[in-house]
Amino acid sequence: MDFTECYEDTCSAVALAARQGDGRRVQKLLRRGYSVDVKDNRGWNALHEAAASGSAQCVRLLLDAAASSEDYVNSLTHNSETPLYFAAKNGHIRAANRLLKGGADINKMSNDLSCPLFAAVDGGHKEIVELLVSKGAEVNGTHSTSGWSCLHQAVYKGHTEIVKFLVSVCSLEAVDDYGITPLFVAAQYGRHECLEVLANTGANVDCQAKDLATPLFIAAQEGHLSCVELLLAYKADPNLYCNEDQWQLPIHAAAQFCRLSILEKLISVTSRDCDQGKGKVSPVYLAVLSGQADSLRPLLREGYSPNAQSCRQFGYCCPLDMALWCNSWNLDNECHQSREITQMLLAARAHVTMPTYVFALQGHVPEHLPLILEHAGLPKEDHLEELVQAAVKEVPSAPFWLPLLLKAGLDPTLLLHQKMFEEAETRVLNFLLEFINWKTLPSTMLQILSRRQAKGTWTPQKHFESVPALTHLCRLAVRAAVGSDALSKSSFVQQLPVPTLLQDYLQFNDISSAYTYTPA
Incomplete structure (x- = not known):
């Protein structure tokens, strides 16, 4: 029944x-x-x-x-x-x-823990509420499974006139089982008028729930701009940390949930200590983690660093590291924003660590390596040799990374490694040989090539049997004189005293255009 x-x-x-x-x-x-x-x-x-x-x-x-x-x-x-x-x-x-x-x-x-007064408040019946209170109804009792008071319920339902009456007879700081006050409820559900009544009556605008969340934090998270503005007008603290790890602020919530108008408000009032402070977490991380390019844009524009502190909470050493890893597992419909985030961080001069280069070499997301090379270029000095060693370990991915590294200005002679010559497929190996003088290879490399040719695991280009053309030898000499890095830049090549028709040739574009590779 x-x-x-x-x-x-x-x-x-x-x-x-x-x-x-x-x-x-x-x-x-x-x-x-x-x-x-x-x-x-x-x-x-x-x-x-x-x-x-x-x-x-x-x-x-x-x-x-x-x-x-x-x-x-x-x-x-x-x-x-x-x-x-x-x-x-x-x-x-x-x-x-x-x-x-x-x-x-x-x-x-x-x-269900209700009572006549709570029921009247829930229904918005102000006359009944006033009658019951005048007859001695308990105004601060706890009701509902979470322990709300009548004032909590009036605020939740947005019954402003009842709230105006109850604030004169109820405890403003009554808390439910989660430590949430009526003012917190107003901020959470966007009850602007109720929030104003409570704040104006003296309710604590910086009250914290059991999880340390503040009204300003919850209003930012839920996107209630008018409540955020009101709380700030009543001097709510935007720098009050909202969890036990001492890093989450209202600005983090705004960045994570892409509350742009709120984010703009909070950027101007939030201490920059969270940006790179030790043990803290920059809001840049939250924008990256949640794939919110629109949140990241104003943060970077207003001076938040793309090179934020190492983030033990999320397990990433920098925002770029997070962006690349998140990009590698994001769903297709989220990839566009993740790639945009990566590009924005690189354009803002995010530091590229060696693990980031190595990860990009694997080609899980093909756009990573070209973006990194475009904005950050190749690593310098000792780190360049480290990159080469890492690349040689990724020979199966060489069809992807080899053309990109050479185009970025890597000296091809740095890739004359035994592993490269032993394991690279024919097209990759022939492509590399086109960038050097194949007749002056070290004897160990020549022996490997001879052995592979005999086994049928490498088929050379026919012109490798001959001495390279004089024009090819000349561009090798030019590269030796100015360096591979300089020769990879069109702005530099255009200043050389050579005919315009030869500029592409000096940059080996005739070879690059003949070889098209995709990630394995």
């Missing part, structure tokens, strides 16, 4: 008349001896029906007819709801008044 829905065959004649507010019929039935206390499948009797429908006349008649009006006025449904509860819930002030005069228990709790 459903104990929330009334079945017609379980409702008494008196209760049905009371539900319809038919006082004359109720009176007639009572004179004929009908009982006032027959309950339906929900545990409702005629008085519950009269209170719920708001018939003060029926309430009076039923109370007068009851054998014990004090017991009858507080009769309970299966959910422990009283007639006063229903009158308050539905906003029937005359019926509520009559029940109170009859001795109704003003604070009786239902099974």
Whole structure:
């Protein structure tokens, strides 16, 4: 049986008349001896029906007819709801008044921890709220499974006029089971007017829940701009950390959830200590982690560093490291923003570490290495040799990284490694040989090539049998004189005293255009 829905065959004649507010019929039935206390499948009797429908006349008649009006006025449904509860819930002030005069228990709790006052607040019935409070209703009791007070509920429902009344009689700092105050609820659900009433009355704008979240933090997270502005106007602290690791601020929430208008507000008032401070986390990380390029843009524009502190909380050494790793596992529809984030960090001169170069060499996301080389170029000095060693270890990916590294200005002679010559596929090896004088290779390399050719694992280009053309030898000489790095830059080549037609040739573009590789 459903104990929330009334079945017609379980409702008494008196209760049905009371539900319809038919006082004359109720009176007639009572004179004929009908009982006032027959309950339906929900545990409702005629008085519950009269209170719920708001018939003060029926309430009076039923109370007068009851054998014990004090017991009858507080009769309970299966959910422990009283007639006063229903009158308050539905906003029937005359019926509520009559029940109170009859001795109704003003604070009786239902099974779901509600009470007449809480029900009236929930329904937005201000007159009933004022009546119940004037008659001694408990205003700071806890209700609902999370322990909300009536003020919590009024704020949650956005009943501003009721909030204005309750702030004069309720505790402003009442907390639920999570340590949340009514003002926090207002910030969380965007109840701007209620928030203003509470703040103006003196409620603590920097109250913290058990997880240390503040009203400003939750308003930023939920995107309630007007609440953020109001909290800041009432001097809420944007630098109050909101978790035990001492790093999460409202600006982090705004960046993570791309609340751009709020982010702009918070950038100007948040201490920059979080940007690169030891043990803290820059909001740049949150923008990157959540794939919010639009959040990252204003942060970088306003001076937040692309080279934030190492982030032990997320396990990344820098934002670029995070961006590249996140990019490698993001879903297709998220990749565009992740690539844009990577590009933005590089354009802002993010430091590229050697592990980042090595990861990019593997070609999991093909756009990584070209972006890094475009913005950061090749590593310098000792780190360049480290990059070469890492590249040689990634010979299976050489079809991807070899053309890119050479185009960026890597000296091809640095790749004359035994492993490269032994393991590279024919097309890769021939491509590399095109950038050097294949007739002056070290004897060990020549022996490897000869052995592979005999086994059929390498097929040389026909012109490798001959001495390189004079023009090729000349551009090798030019490269030896100016360096591979300089020769890779068109701006440098254009200044050389050579015909324009030869500039592409000096940069080996004829070779690059003949070899097209994709990641393995």
